[in-house]
Amino acid sequence: MSGTPVIEASDSDGDLMARVAGGDAAAFDRLAARHMRRAVALAQRLTGNPSDADEIAQDAFLRVWQHAARWDAGRSAFTTWLYRIVVNLAIDRGRRPGWSPLEEAGDPADDAPDALARIAARQTADQVNRALAALPDRQRAAVVLFHQEGLSLRQAAEVLAMSEGAFASLLARARAALKAALAGELGAGETVA
Structure with missing residues (x-):
């Protein structure tokens, strides 16, 4: 445990992203725990489908993990970058033909x-x-x-x-x-x- 950096609840998104870019899974887990609910809510508002929203949010965080080194704190806040990923994924999902939501059954x-x-x-x-x-x-x-x-x-x-x-x-x-x-x-x- 001596080589593992301690993650504090007060760590900023920027601090966590720097660790995620270095492959720190614990920092990624903390970042996802902090922002997943909002990512799902945004995706659901954009798609109107809870199932799609969950998938979009998970895919967005997968991309955060894969492309963490691309995020530039000087250009945008982490939440802005995350929202851009979610919006783009939701728009892409909307362009694909799919099933009608169960809610339409009444x-x-x-x-x-x-x-x-x-x-x-x-x-x-x-x-x-x-x-x-x-x-x-x-x-x-x-x-x-x-x-x-x-x-x-x-x-x-x-x-x-x-x-x-x-x-x-x-x-x-x-x-x-x-x-x-x-x-x-x-x-x-x-x-x-």
Whole structure:
């Protein structure tokens, strides 16, 4: 144990990545434990499929392990680099034909007292998710990163490898497309009984 560096919970992502680049599996485990949940959540928001999200997050961390030496702390934060990997993998996964999610089969009836309110909320969420899924890949990624993940304009722009101005324009187009899609869906007469 004398030759193994001790990993402290307070070690920064940069410290851990330096160790991962040197092949330190314990540092990699700590880094994955720290960020896996967020990577899965981001992938699920982008794909809408929990199974795909788990696979994407695992693949992202495999790439972190394999390419740790490529990460440059001077260019971006580790989380920005990780998010870029997750976004790219999710976009690639979306381009491949696949199975429909099990969730599309529907849910069994819910007899709970507030079932009507949950149905209304679910229908609204489904409308938003359909409108979000219909956006082009980069617009969807912009909305998810900025509004659902809470990244700043600068951070989200870094993840998508674009300037802040270009990201702001992409986000504005995505919001306008979502607004139009949702207005069209609500105007089509879909109401909650």
